[in-house]
């Protein structure tokens with residue numbers, strides 16, 4: 337549904353989504369191999385707000401990961417709306433500055449402003465919390481506003497959240513879906529667990545709220561028609577409500593069958609999903625191919641210390657193997673710099689990577705997000721450090737240089753070309769072969785898709801097979817996967833490995849920042865506007 341507020345005026349609204357800091361999880365080195373991809377995932381939250389605005393209000397949507405908002409965009413707007421995470425803080429502030437330079441009011445919302453409104457003293461309006469009564473009040477204020485407001489910043493806090501089953505479909509019509517590495521969809525909000533470092537329970541609650549299956553299926557329809565081939569469920573934990581997930585999955589299976597499996601699906605879920613093989617079976621039948629699990633550390637005492645014992649309901653390696661058995665690859669988050677770490681922890685993580693054969697790992701240095709139990713504990717202990725130039729705000733128990741050295745050692749071992757291609761070889765033998773042969777969606781054989789596919793293969797063969805320093809490993813992987821007719825898996829393994837290898841090399845050369853949850857120290861360059 338749209339806002340129930342009936343506006344008296346017409347307001348031009350410019351929605352701007354800020355740049356991400358480059359990270360292992362943004363896959364930006366892969367884009368040029370895929371041809372036409374410009375950004376990672378469509379921003380669900382801001383697209384949702386765009387869809388909720390009064391129908392009579394014109395909306396422009398700019399994702400600065402794709403191309404920058406121009407001065408003309410800012411001049412056109414009566415108000416600018418921005419949303420983002422802490423990691424995007426500097427970019428949010430930069431958008432605010434550019435909007436103000438054009439005399440336009442700025443409203444900031446989303447997870448960063450909701451968790452820490454005080455980070456945005458320059459914004460004219462701050463929207464705290466999820467979409468709901470605060471959104472209606474903000475719309476009402478914008479309706480009566482000409483130019484920037486006078487006086488103090490106004491903060492609107494949602495008391496009454498809009499139930500997810502009343503969410504409008506995000507305004508996908510405002511973006512070009514093929515510009516994105518992955519399309520995105522949301523099913524639930526909130527997580528029942530209380531991992532010490534995580535701000536999700538505080539921001540979105542512990543009692544998951546849900547869309548109904550019909551909403552999800554309608555969104556998949558829209559994404560399919562828009563050209564999506566892969567979709568990521570952005571829920572923080574797909575099985576936050578295990579029964580609801582189990583109820584949704586048969587709808588996804590039916591939808592995929594009806595359309596001849598146009599989508600490959602990925603999600604985030606806690607590792608205890610491996611205990612529910614019925615759900616894994618349905619996920620396989622629904623076209624799920626990847627699950628991101630926040631494994632964080634292979635050390636049980638560390639998991640207990642961070643209140644993440646849900647990872648220990650099965651031995652971790654057994655859980656990974658069970659998920660692989662259903663054709664799904666595990667992607668893992670790993671944290672370095674925990675209080676329980678010792679100088680040997682890096683070696684144990686590297687051994688875990690070898691044993692689990694997980695190809696993709698986001699290996700981050702611990703960062704304390706505000707309003708988390710971790711932040712509270714460290715602040716009480718005087719262990720929050722905000723000095724410029726530090727890679728994390730945590731005063732680690734191990735020496736700072738030891739922690740950064742452990743991080744470098746782990747990413748070097750994980751993303752050495754032979755190591756990652758070796759892990760993909762394992763996936764070929766133990767995971768991919770457990771996937772059904774999904775029927776060929778005829779849309780994939782449309783001339784523009786065939787041309788795009790030929791372009792992707794040509795770029796992979798030329799750039800990775802001829803020009804890269806790891807071409808021998810590439811050709812071994814190509815022979816193995818293409819020889820088995822696994823074309824999709826070949827492309828996925830090649831483009832993902834390329835990003836991880838290149839990004840790890842940049843990290844080791846000292847370029848990006850090792851704590852990808854921290855607000856970036858610098859402004860990442862905004863891509864040039866399209867001609």
Ligand code: SF4
Pocket residue numbers: 527528529530531534535536537572573606630
């Ligand atoms: S399971 Fe995931 S989303 Fe839930 S509290 Fe832990 S880290 Fe956060």
